[in-house]
Amino acid sequence: MVGPTDAPPSGRRRRNPQATREEILAAARTVLASDGPDGLSLSRVAHLAGVNRGTAYQHFETRDDLIQATVDWVSEHLLQRIFGDNDEGDGQPHNRPIFEAISILVDFAVENPELGRIWLFSVMSSDNPGENAFFRRFAQSTRDLAESEHSEEGIDAEALSVVMLAGYFLWPLWVRANSRTTREREAMTRRMRREMLRLMMHGVVRAESFPHLQQLLDDSAPQKSR
Amino acid sequence: MVGPTDAPPSGRRRRNPQATREEILAAARTVLASDGPDGLSLSRVAHLAGVNRGTAYQHFETRDDLIQATVDWVSEHLLQRIFGDNDEGDGQPHNRPIFEAISILVDFAVENPELGRIWLFSVMSSDNPGENAFFRRFAQSTRDLAESEHSEEGIDAEALSVVMLAGYFLWPLWVRANSRTTREREAMTRRMRREMLRLMMHGVVRAESFPHLQQLLDDSAPQKSR
Numbered sequence: 001m002v003g004p005t006d007a008p009p010s011g012r013r014r015r016n017p018q019a020t021r022e023e024i025l026a027a028a029r030t031v032l033a034s035d036g037p038d039g040l041s042l043s044r045v046a047h048l049a050g051v052n053r054g055t056a057y058q059h060f061e062t063r064d065d066l067i068q069a070t071v072d073w074v075s076e077h078l079l080q081r082i083f084g085d086n087d088e089g090d091g092q093p094h095n096r097p098i099f100e101a102i103s104i105l106v107d108f109a110v111e112n113p114e115l116g117r118i119w120l121f122s123v124m125s126s127d128n129p130g131e132n133a134f135f136r137r138f139a140q141s142t143r144d145l146a147e148s149e150h151s152e153e154g155i156d157a158e159a160l161s162v163v164m165l166a167g168y169f170l171w172p173l174w175v176r177a178n179s180r181t182t183r184e185r186e187a188m189t190r191r192m193r194r195e196m197l198r199l200m201m202h203g204v205v206r207a208e209s210f211p212h213l214q215q216l217l218d219d220s221a222p223q224k225s226r
Numbered sequence: 227m228v229g230p231t232d233a234p235p236s237g238r239r240r241r242n243p244q245a246t247r248e249e250i251l252a253a254a255r256t257v258l259a260s261d262g263p264d265g266l267s268l269s270r271v272a273h274l275a276g277v278n279r280g281t282a283y284q285h286f287e288t289r290d291d292l293i294q295a296t297v298d299w300v301s302e303h304l305l306q307r308i309f310g311d312n313d314e315g316d317g318q319p320h321n322r323p324i325f326e327a328i329s330i331l332v333d334f335a336v337e338n339p340e341l342g343r344i345w346l347f348s349v350m351s352s353d354n355p356g357e358n359a360f361f362r363r364f365a366q367s368t369r370d371l372a373e374s375e376h377s378e379e380g381i382d383a384e385a386l387s388v389v390m391l392a393g394y395f396l397w398p399l400w401v402r403a404n405s406r407t408t409r410e411r412e413a414m415t416r417r418m419r420r421e422m423l424r425l426m427m428h429g430v431v432r433a434e435s436f437p438h439l440q441q442l443l444d445d446s447a448p449q450k451s452r
Contacts, residue, residue, distance in 0.1 A: 154424060159417050163421070163425070164393075166397075170346070173347075195381075195386055199389070203428045203430070
């Protein structure tokens with residue numbers, strides 16, 4: 001029996017269906033990034049990916065399928081970047097991972113405001129947001145930290161995860177509206193990284209467990225005007 | 227000269243144009259609350275408000291005008307509820323206002339998930355979010371607190387305001403997806419109030435300046451499992 005991955009090439013060049021699917025998804029991300037969901041149509045995406053509409057329809061029946069696949073791509077991308085090779089789970093405080101996770105999330109969100117917004121809304125509006133792979137892993141790592149000796153008492157890990165993720169993914173809309181130059185945008189990205197680290201150090205973990213991060217925070221502190 | 231507020235009654239009963247405008251806006255909120263922006267049309271809103279389409283068009287030329295007016299209504303409503311009679315500005319720590327402001331925001335957001343979401347997105351996507359009256363006042367009160375002796379060092383009031391407001395207005399989507407009964411919904415509302423207070427007490431202000439709130443937090447703390 002010949003399955004879909006064994007289909008003969010239909011265009012001029014031989015295509016690997018998995019590679020074609022990825023090209024279509026990459027084109028969808030490009031369209032979403034520039035024009036948001038309103039600008040997304042299968043034919044526009046097919047054209048950009050250099051495949052014919054029929055081929056695009058073989059991979060994604062509807063616009064919604066394409067959006068859902070993009071949401072899954074964002075989840076998988078962040079999951080790999082943040083938790084990929086960092087699953088030690090030994091209950092020890094990791095200086096690097098906390099700051100790295102914050103930086104990866106802030107940078108991804110600022111570089112991809114539309115993808116982040118689509119991810120956030122799609123996941124939050126779904127029947128079961130807790131089933132999203134990235135949300136689940138993020139909330140679990142918050143819960144692990146909250147239940148460790150390195151954190152403060154009485155944290156609601158789920159509520160905190162929603163607040164944090166909402167902040168990460170909405171700050172870029174604010175950045176886009178309030179920065180005109182690359183330099184301004186970079187400054188606002190650094191501010192968000194710092195404020196998330198500050199909130200984490202003071203509102204979540206015990207700062208004394210992470211002296212290195214506390215030092216980083218102290219060194220970059222803006223002066224308080226009194 | 228006869229101005230718009232002196233216009234003769236056009237329907238069976240004498241209408242005050244300002245009252246008519248408010249009836250149309252109330253109908254728009256009802257439609258938005260049940261079906262979101264996609265379900266909003268001027269004719270549906272006019273029908274629900276009991277006015278004819280022509281009258282509705284006199285007040286709001288387009289659907290976008292109606293959405294903008296709803297965003298302004300949310301801003302004004304929250305501004306009044308939270309800051310209305312609480313503008314002391316004496317730099318003293320107020321126990322009641324912090325907890326009240328948190329409760330008002332969480333309750334409003336959970337009771338009006340669609341209105342909150344529309345407000346958040348509309349404001350964050352606008353060319354100048356800082357011009358929105360409620361956002362501006364909220365950020366200013368965060369800044370006042372951050373610059374007072376009752377808060378921790380190095381807070382980025384603007385970034386913090388965005389994170390907090392994003393959390394307040396997105397938590398309800400999570401609540402809606404994860405609660406089946408009124409009791410479950412109420413429990414999730416209480417959790418959010420508590421987590422926002424906790425984050426405020428530990429991540430923003432100096433807890434020792436607010437002993438009464440710290441007590442409230444300690445009393446309601448869930449047990450940490452170790």
